[in-house]
Amino acid sequence: MIRMVxxxxxxxxxxxxxxxxxxxxxxxxxxxxxxxxxxTLDRPLYEQDSFVALLASHAAIVALSSAAAAAVGxxxxxxxxxxxxxxxxxxxxxxxxxxxxxxxxxxxxxAVPLIGFGTLPALIALALYGLLPIVRAAIAGLESVPxxxxxxxxxxxxxxxxxxxxxxxPLAGPVLLAGVRTSVIINIGTATxxxxxxxxxxxxxxxxxxxxxxTAYVIQGALLVGLLAIVAxxxxxxxxxxxxxxxxx
Amino acid sequence: xxELQAVGKAFGAIQAVDGxxxxxxxxxxxxxxxxxxxxxxxxxxxxxxxxxxxxxRILFKAEDIRSFRAEDIRRRMGYAIQSTxxxxxWSVARNIATVPELLGWPAARIAxxxxxxxxxxxxxxxxxxxxxxxxxxxGQQQRVGVARAxxxxxxxxxxxxxxxxxxxITRRTLQDELARIHRASGKTIVLVTHDIDEALHxxxxxxxxxxxxxxxxxxxxxxxxxxxxxxxxxxxxxxDLGLKLLGLxxxxxxxxxxxxxxxxxxxxxxxxxxxxxxxxxRHVECLPVADAQGRVVGALHFADLLARPA
Numbered sequence: 001m002i003r004m005v006x007x008x009x010x011x012x013x014x015x016x017x018x019x020x021x022x023x024x025x026x027x028x029x030x031x032x033x034x035x036x037x038x039x040t041l042d043r044p045l046y047e048q049d050s051f052v053a054l055l056a057s058h059a060a061i062v063a064l065s066s067a068a069a070a071a072v073g074x075x076x077x078x079x080x081x082x083x084x085x086x087x088x089x090x091x092x093x094x095x096x097x098x099x100x101x102x103x104x105x106x107x108x109x110x111a112v113p114l115i116g117f118g119t120l121p122a123l124i125a126l127a128l129y130g131l132l133p134i135v136r137a138a139i140a141g142l143e144s145v146p147x148x149x150x151x152x153x154x155x156x157x158x159x160x161x162x163x164x165x166x167x168x169x170p171l172a173g174p175v176l177l178a179g180v181r182t183s184v185i186i187n188i189g190t191a192t193x194x195x196x197x198x199x200x201x202x203x204x205x206x207x208x209x210x211x212x213x214x215t216a217y218v219i220q221g222a223l224l225v226g227l228l229a230i231v232a233x234x235x236x237x238x239x240x241x242x243x244x245x246x247x248x249x
Numbered sequence: 250x251x252e253l254q255a256v257g258k259a260f261g262a263i264q265a266v267d268g269x270x271x272x273x274x275x276x277x278x279x280x281x282x283x284x285x286x287x288x289x290x291x292x293x294x295x296x297x298x299x300x301x302x303x304x305x306r307i308l309f310k311a312e313d314i315r316s317f318r319a320e321d322i323r324r325r326m327g328y329a330i331q332s333t334x335x336x337x338x339w340s341v342a343r344n345i346a347t348v349p350e351l352l353g354w355p356a357a358r359i360a361x362x363x364x365x366x367x368x369x370x371x372x373x374x375x376x377x378x379x380x381x382x383x384x385x386x387x388g389q390q391q392r393v394g395v396a397r398a399x400x401x402x403x404x405x406x407x408x409x410x411x412x413x414x415x416x417x418i419t420r421r422t423l424q425d426e427l428a429r430i431h432r433a434s435g436k437t438i439v440l441v442t443h444d445i446d447e448a449l450h451x452x453x454x455x456x457x458x459x460x461x462x463x464x465x466x467x468x469x470x471x472x473x474x475x476x477x478x479x480x481x482x483x484x485x486x487x488x489d490l491g492l493k494l495l496g497l498x499x500x501x502x503x504x505x506x507x508x509x510x511x512x513x514x515x516x517x518x519x520x521x522x523x524x525x526x527x528x529x530x531r532h533v534e535c536l537p538v539a540d541a542q543g544r545v546v547g548a549l550h551f552a553d554l555l556a557r558p559a
Contacts, residue, residue: 004293045266063442083403106335113354146332146334146337147335148330148331148333148334149330149334149335151299151330151334152328152330152334152335152336152394152397153327153334154299154323155297155299155323155330155407156323156324156328156347156348156351156397157320157321157322157324157348157351158320158347158351159320162351166336167336170338171336171337171338195263246337246338246339246381247337247383249380249381
């Protein structure tokens with residue numbers, strides 16, 4: 001028992017996750033603390049919605065949009081690194097780079113009149129915004145696969161799919177996942193803005209707090225967003241290490 | 250086994266291979282040699298369809314290679330390349346198992362085959378099975394690369410400058426191992442190199458290429474003794490032609506059986522070039538010759554080296 005618990009106690013991921021849960025569940029009980037810190041505020045604690053529900057909804061929106069960005073991004077990178085799609089590579093890279101230069105607020109502003117208020121425009125905006133790091137990393141990862149390994153894969157009689165699945169994706173994996181990690185972290189931050197179009201995220205207390213000069217609300221929202229980003233980063237860093245395990249053998 | 254009929258391949262305006270016809274018999278060790286850009290690698294890759302020929306026909310066991318699925322023909326021919334092309338994220342065992350896995354062999358048979366091959370190449374299966382390629386020396390990596398090519402007991406073995414990146418001593422050791430495997434298995438081997446000594450050492454037939462055409466094809470001795478033109482002369486080397494010829498023959502072919510001689514005996518299987526070196530080194534005109542069991546069976550005189558081959 002002790003042998004199982006001890007390594008867990010030294011694991012920063014366990015600590016970060018515990019801190020995230022503790023803050024999400026414990027903020028309501030910290031009302032007196034915020035009342036003492038901000039004596040001028042009538043309402044020192046955000047109470048329109050539970051923090052746990054906001055956290056869950058925020059994480060879900062990020063997970064969905066990042067998954068969509070990863071699926072589209074990796075598919076796109078695969079297409080432009082095949083002989084058939086090689087010519088489209090500059091075009092795809094330019095398109096994605098342009099997508100990154102548009103501020104997410106602008107994407108939301110355009111999405112609302114087209115799709116309406118709610119979670120969907122937020123998901124679309126976040127997915128588009130998270131595309132660039134993934135496409136860029138996936139292309140870099142796939143290009144980094146040694147040419148000799150590819151020649152050997154062909155020479156030993158692997159089909160295109162076998163080569164992709166057994167050789168290219170595993171070798172591109174760590175670099176590719178680093179791109180996904182960047183994208184997810186960006187999206188966790190950007191998702192706060194999505195509350196302006198009616199999506200339920202941890203951005204709600206921040207936006208309400210900013211417009212109503214309620215610093216306590218801003219701190220409460222920002223604290224949770226920050227912790228969520230740390231947990232996600234540690235988690236994906238661990239997956240990255242797992243994929244690149246063989247390099248340290 | 251493999252038959253090329255007026256095969257050609259152009260990359261843009263450049264004719265990489267220009268109407269090559271060549272028949273490779275079962276059990277032959279054919280070395281394709283030539284300067285850079287002579288088309289030797291392209292020719293090799295056309296045999297397993299890594300490069301598709303655009304003129305002529307290539308037959309494998311009397312069937313057009315285009316009548317097979319490209320993957321199937323590649324699984325029937327082992328393929329080894331210079332930079333080994335080992336999959337860096339796979340263990341040695343899994344790398345060797347590549348083609349048997351693709352062919353769907355049962356796990357127990359694959360494991361047994363992997364250990365057998367590791368042992369064949371002098372790598373302790375226990376110690377090396379689980380290692381990753383980056384944990385091996387260059388020579389060990391290349392052994393694993395050749396083991397992978399042999400794993401599914403292919404009908405032919407194609408090798409593209411397999412020993413090009415190795416130091417001279419390791420290269421020589423691996424060449425000897427390959428020669429031994431060729432003698433033991435009788436496999437058809439096609440090897441590409443630009444190293445004439447490697448070609449003379451390994452080949453049963455050398456095919457010298459230039460500008461995508463065959464300049465001369467024949468046994469090593471024939472290439473040295475009867476070069477077709479100046480290009481062949483230059484390529485095999487003019488200055489040490491005699492030494493190379495001696496390198497192709499062994500002591501047993503020239504020795505005087507039953508004659509006694511003094512001094513430390515040399516092996517009957519030693520090549521005459523090394524024997525010449527010993528004559529000079531020991532300042533003698535006669536060397537005793539011993540058989541594999543170490544018994545003196547005859548003598549080799551310095552003058553015997555000058556005799557015309559029978």
